[in-house]
Amino acid sequence: MTNPDSQEFVEVAVPLPLRQSFTYSVPPGMQPFIRPGKRVVVPFGRKSLPGFVLGPAHMAPQGKRILPIRQVLDDEFSLSENFLSFLVWVAQYYFQPIGEVIKAALPPNLLNLRHRELYGITGKGDQAAKSFPADSLERKTLDFLRRKGGRTTLTRFLEKHPSSDLSSRIERMIEEGYIVKAEDDYESKSSIMLGFYIKFTDNQNSFCSLNPIESEALEFLRREKEIGIKQFKVKYEASTSILRKFKKNGLIKIIKKEVFRQPSWEGIENWTDGSPFTLTEAQKEAIEVIRRSLRAEKRQAFLLHGVTGSGKTEVYWQAIQEVITQGEQALMLVPEIALTSQLMGYLRSRCQDSMAVLHSGLSPGERLDEWRRIKKGHVKLVIGARSAIFAPLNRLGIIIVDEEHDPSYKQEEKVRYHARDLALVRGKMDNAGVLLGSATPSLESYFNALQGKISLLTLPARIDGRPLPEIQVTDMRREKAAGKERLILSHALEEALRQNAQKGEQALLFLNRRGFSTFALCRDCGFVYRCPNCSVSLIYHLTQESYRCHYCDYALPAQACCPKCSSPGLMLFGTGTQRLEEEIKKLFPQVPIARMDRDTMTRKLSHRRLLNSIRRGEVNLLIGTQMIAKGHDLPGVTLVGVLAADLSLNLPDFRASERTFQLLTQVAGRAGRGPLPGKVIIQTYNPDHYSIRTAQAQDYQVFFDQEAGFRKELGYPPFGRLVNFRWEGISEK
Secondary structure, eight states, X not given: OOSGGGGSEEEEEOSSSOSSOEEEEOOGGGGGGOOTTOEEEEEETTEEEEEEEEEEOSSOOTTSOOOBOOEEOOSTTOOOHHHHHXXXXXXXXXXXXXXXXHHHHSOTTTTOEEEEEXXXXXXXXXXXXXXXXXTSHHHHHHHHHHHHOSSEEOHHHHHHSOOTTHHHHHHHHHHTTSEEEEEEEEEEOOOOOEEEEEEEOOOTTOOOOOOHHHHHHHHHHHHHSEEEHHHHHHHOTTHHHHHHHHHHTTSEEEEEEEOOOOOOOTTGGGGOOSSOOOOOHHHHHHHHHHHHHHHSSSOOEEEEEEOTTSOHHHHHHHHHHHHHHTXXXXXXXXXXXXXXXXXXXXXXXXXXXXXXXXXXXXXXXXXXXXXXXXXXXXXXXXEESGGGGGOOOSSEEEEEEETTTOGGGEEOSSSOEEHHHHHHHHHHHTTOEEEEEESSOOHHHHHHHHTTSSEEEEEOSOGGGOOOOEEEEXXXXXXXXXXXXXXXXXXXXXXXXXXXXXXXXXXXXXXXXXXXXXXXXXXXXXOBOBOTTTOSBOEEETTTTEEEOTTTOOEEEOOSSOTTTOOSOEEEESOOHHHHHHHHHHHOTTSOEEEESTTTOOSTTHHHHHHHHHHTTSOXXXXXXXXXXXXXXXXXEEEEEEOOTTGGGGSSSTTHHHHHHHHHHHHHTTTTOSSSOOEEEEEESOTTOHHHHHHHHTOHHHHHHHHHHHHHHHTOTTSSOOXXXXXXXXXXX
């Protein structure tokens, strides 16, 4: 876009669910500033909207009036051309509106505009000002504009001088030529935070008598050069009088400076477990191969297949360190927000470089400032959930996707995408290395590795020679045949929990269903509570005393009688994590118990606080859904119990067997990661299913061979492609 003629018309994407861009003309004065990725304000209907320049228009529409761009906004929130190309690819591949994709890649509320009307005083108004009475609104308005000089907004003036007819008087002054309405100005509503800082002036000519505390404070400021007032006040009690004296004698200046809001680091320091272990031979080999690739002209993508506890995170760190040494940046994706704290703790103990975190658990202000820090190049490493794939890194050296098999990387609302797949695409577009890691890789990734599309690296054993946990499968059909009434816990699991508690060790109980019970059934008329939106049974939640849909969050208050026949015969069937917690508390009242699922992890930092308490030994038994199955390193856990291992097998999904194998293998891998050996008990009504048997043996290759055979026969991925076409509109026609 260097030729001025080509800049006459450009294509602009606006943040609306419209599957097209729009053509605008570029006023001559704006042409030097227009480039792809530039943020602009454009007229759209009766509104003004922010938009992003995609590039020059191929041809201007004939016979139509092309509206001009109204304003070119600052560079801070504009997009680089490389990053814009990536977003355009996402929009085209996933059939998503480009404006919506750009919106998804930016911090929330960034595209909301604040409109300001700017006014200026004319020469005629300057001369006529004194002809108005001193206390008149006209005189005050003209004096205000004269003091401000140039163009300014009248917002604050209007606030200080409220009057019912002020607006009409200003319009009259415009008509008479005293005031000119210069232009409309637009800026982002996003709030940039400012803070007060103390700046040491090193003024050698200032001499004043100082007491010992003041002398110490001055020496502290001399060393720091510049520090926030809040930090200074924490250190010195009499800070106000000290600063007043220093300022009076010209020793310091108080300046206003931009402050970046950062996520809380509370508790993260306690996540490390001492110095790193000695690398295994398999780790050394994997690290060397990755380093060679990162130093090559064209970088590769790798699949790191390592059993649970084999030290994949250390391999990640060595790869991160390599790109940082080369002056580049690294991006690491994790499937759950809870895992970001663990990784930050691990990496902060090893890395002195600045890091940022991106996920939906941050406040809007924190997400904005983390995004801005990344965009400005202030950070070397970004850790986040799936949306972090859109982090605006300009010197990207490597993308790491931990637990690459996890379905959480798939975004299925609004703008749809798969972060793992986008990591491979972005890596190729930016010539960055890509490292996918998992103990249970997705069939697609493993198949691609076998086909040579990506390189395969393996870590076949745990670090320090630690054994994999012993896994026992319990056939719940036999428990029922033995006349056991309560089928929540098998005899073997109940006894193992009792022994675990007596030893003072820690245990996890995994049940992939939250709530108190699966459904409520009327024994008289057969009524079942169902969601009117999703046609699935509602789950009973004890603490809220309500029935809830786990898809759309539709809720009904619980009733004692059947709403259909008024019978008191409503009975709760099935078990969720909430009911399991109640039962376990009755069985083991002396054991400290906690629960981790979407119902309990609602508050900010709740994941971190709970996992910290487990690592400190304050919780001996953790009950949870698949949140507890992913990547957590809890060295004190020696027992894992899996309830209803068949749940995921019965889903109407061709990946049901794969999901079951992955979940069972992953949750089993939480046991025995410390010095003590681990034990796992899996309860199932289908003990002979190959996904359960191969999970018991922790043999990925046998599972892959059997599952791949079924997939190939039916033409399912990775041997075929499936497309889900979805039509949406405001009317059925």
